[in-house]
Amino acid sequence: MVATVSTGLFLVAGETVTSLEQSSEQERVETAFVELSQQMSTASSNADVLQSMDLEVGNDGAIVKKETGNITVSSDALDDDINLTIGTIEYEGEDGTILAYQAGSVFRETGNETRVLSSPPIYYERTTETLTLPVVTVSGEQDLGTGSVGISHEETETFRESSVVENESVTITVQSEYYRGWESYFEQQAGDTVVRNIDHDTQTVEVQVGYLSVDEAFEDGIVVSENFDDFDNADVEDGTVREGAMPELDPIIEEMIDDHEDDDSLPTTDGTIAGNKTYFEDEITIDSEDELVVDTSAGNTTIIADGNTSIEGELVADPGGTDHELRMYTTGHFDIEGGNISVTDGNAGQLQLYGTSDTHVGIGPGKSSFHGTIYAPRDEPWGDTENEVFHQGQCSEQVCMQSNVDFTGALIASSANVHSASVNFEYDDELENNDIDLYPETYSLPPQLTYLNVAHHEVNIDNRGR
Known part of the structure; x- marks a missing residue:
């Protein structure tokens, strides 16, 4: 032994x-x-x-x-x-x-x-x-x-x-x-x-x-630089999600704020306003009973908000048969809860929402619809930051959608979460032929790689x- x-x-x-x-x-x-x-x-x-x-x-x-x-x-x-x-x-x-x-x-x-x-x-x-x-x-x-x-x-x-x-x-x-x-x-x-x-x-x-070429910005339905979470097998059109980085618009939007902070404010958020000009607001709120129609038949129209935009009612771009566009720029967040955003007799490229790299986007809960484009990319990782305008407290992506949402158009962001099976996302095929400018030609972004x-x-x- x-x-x-x-x-x-x-x-x-x-x-x-x-x-x-x-x-x-x-x-x-x-x-x-x-x-x-x-x-x-x-x-x-x-x-x-x-x-x-x-x-x-x-x-x-x-x-x-x-x-x-x-x-x-x-x-x-x-x-x-x-x-x-x-x-x-x-x-x-x-x-x-x-x-x-x-x-x-x-x-x-x-x-x-x-x-x-x-x-x-x-x-x-x-x-x-x-x-x-x-x-x-x-x-x-x-x-x-x-x-x-x-x-x-x-x-x-x-x-x-x-x-x-x-x-x-x-x-x-x-x-x-x-x-x-x-x-x-x-x-x-x-x-x-x-x-x-x-x-x-x-x-x-x-x-x-x-970055991806700016010309590629709206050639796919969803472009994310970090992650896309199809949480509950929502109805997201096949082939619409792509990974890629687009340039942030932070310096452009800040410069636009400085240039236009003395411009006219919106005359109303419940009624029709004239287009072919630029409006400036600190914040924008369209209540559930309100309908703001922007008549863009006379020319492209820009709305700049140095703060949050909340839409519970309706926002309509009415180009009147022209190819004119409505562009909205914000330094804050987009909160579309039970609201409806649409283009009258036009395509998604005629209603464009732009945010900074810190913009949070929430669509829903509650029956909501969106026909247009959203552009709010980010260079740095989004991480586990909780979405501040998504009221369920269950989403940590930059863009969150939940509950009876119909989205037609295109989305560019750091990350996105389609949070329920009742969300329907479709790419607007007419965007393939659109020559969309992300910002007025008087501005320019420094290239990331020269x-x-x-x-x-x-x-x-x-x-x-x-």
Whole structure:
């Protein structure tokens, strides 16, 4: 009995020592790979100096693999896609854990889980509106052993003819065995919404940087940058929901407030008012028994509210057979509870509601209808912020709809929650042919992304003295 127990303790102790040794070696290799990524980056920008370092890769060493994947950069602003090959330096531990240097990043992969140990040098400079994408790849294929290695710059290819992408989004597609690590990196840096597609079969992740084209704003029924929640299987027309980011209108609306705060106020909220002008209000309230008809037959009409808009009655845009539009801008919230918003003998593009990135929209509860467009996107995540105008207290999205709501048109926001099966949402097909301006031509938004700085660096690494 004593011998058996002693042997068991010996075996456990032996396994523990082995496990500690493996763990210690892996930690040393991780540290070495992170330093390696820094040295590779330095070498990529300095062709005259040979970099050197002591590389710890255990007894089995590491492998340099050339052309193990590629990064493709595409945009409507580019004549041709930019295709960049990438190589990998890999170390595999005895427990199957893989450490990989790839295109400036370091990943640790265990089974189906990939962790980012060192981020690639991809960054966005807000002040210059520049996306910089330096891709470092390794040349040659060889084995690396523990000891001193030399790192030298081979060549750099730049793409200066593709530098200006003003007002266009950029798609970055990474095809790599470590695509899960790239997915994790982009989600950590810019949020879930930048990741547009993941293909496990081809080991590909596709991300989009920058806004969608403004021309695309109303080509889909619902565009959200964060999430859409069809809570109770509401009647939402197939193919109408899309993920994407649109520019915030905050600076435009604030500027409009400053320019028009001395304009005429609405003469009434229960009756017909003349169009072809701009009205200004601190807040707008249309009571349940009221009907405000805006006669836009003489020209486009703008209503600006430096505060909340509440509609329990009816708001009607009457273009009288013309293509004129009613535009409403607010710094506050839209609360449509039991109200009806519509266009007489027209399409959804002729009644447009615009809010800031902090605008909350509530439609319902109670029988409500909306025929028009709502535009209130947000750059930052909405998170779990409770919707302030949705009276049920059960919605934490920017736009909330519940209970006997008929919505025809289009919606652009950070997030939306269609909260009950009695909601009917349909895209107005006539919006596909509409040339809607989000704001008067006297105003302009600064572009989110103007310049694209892409370079492909080839760096060589060798065991020194071999």
